[in-house]
Amino acid sequence: MFGRGRGGQAAGAAGRVVPLDPDRSLVTAAQVDPARFDALYRKYLAQVYSFAYHELGDHHEAEDVTERTFLLALDALPRFREEAPDEAGPEASTFRVWLFRIARNAIANQRRTLRRHPATTLDAVGEAAAPDDLERAVLTRADASAAWAAVARLPGDRRRAVVLRFVEEMSTAEIAGVLGRSEGAVRVLLHRALRTVARDLGEREETAMTTPAARGETR
């Protein structure tokens, strides 16, 4: 059932070793009995949620996307096959990649909805309602999320590639499967993203060093 044909042909023709999907037994069990989908859900909940949160920047939106992703995955699971485009490499043919492709589409739909119906997030309201803690919050954010802010400023697929590589610790082949690009293209995406982030962080540090506070000047 899984990977028949493509994997066999590839292995036979080019001597390429096709790795097994580590989730194969869980997927097979869930295809036979949908109630067994719970194991896959528990395993990937945090990953999908985290990906959605890093993409959308809001917990409620991330919850919506996560819910939609798993409901769609459960519904489509009987039709799931370990298949991926050849250029994406053998590692792209896994349940995890398939699930993240669903998540990516759900995020894109959510973004479209948000563009049509913009709304202030509760997180933003919470931030505005705590002025006494503002200084600490600014210091913490400036320090801890400078890298995250630099990533958030990256264009779509570069940002997604960085999040999948660093947060989800996916291989280049897996990212290629999720984004529907070749491994080479993903490598270049990541390299350019890293260069942009490095430049951005360097500029911020330079700016911080030239401010009066950083030089120890007092009014």
Added chain:
Amino acid sequence: MTTPVPLEGVEIEALVTDRYLDALLAAAERREPDAPEDTAMDPALRSAALRLRDELVRVHPSFRFEERLARRLAEAAAGMRLATAVGGEGTILPFPGAAPDANRPMDRRPLLVGGAVTSAALSLAGAAFVAWRRTRGAPTDPMARAIRLARAARAVRDGTALELH
């Protein structure tokens, strides 16, 4: 025979970066602070990669959300099982015995022959039943004919017979 396309400068740099990221993430699994130094790697990129590894963390959903979605999925799964039970999502099971082989069309013949034989047997039984009914519909027994004539005469006498034009 095709010759391999030479990699451009950015692709070579991207390969070096990718190799470093692989080593960096593997080092994190071993709880090591950094990957072994690679002289080909740009120090600025290396520094940025280290910061991203340390600062981009996985965000977990709330326990309440996790359990609520788990319940919803369980309900959806129960609905799918019900649909399967009534044939909504049924699967075709092979006949017990010899395993079907897609490369051998002969494996499908028992099903076709069985169906044809059953259909022919039903047709013959139907024809025999119709013939039997016809012979019974017009009995030749003199007693039966007499009873029918008497019943018809009584109907004419009582005025309950149908008028046929």
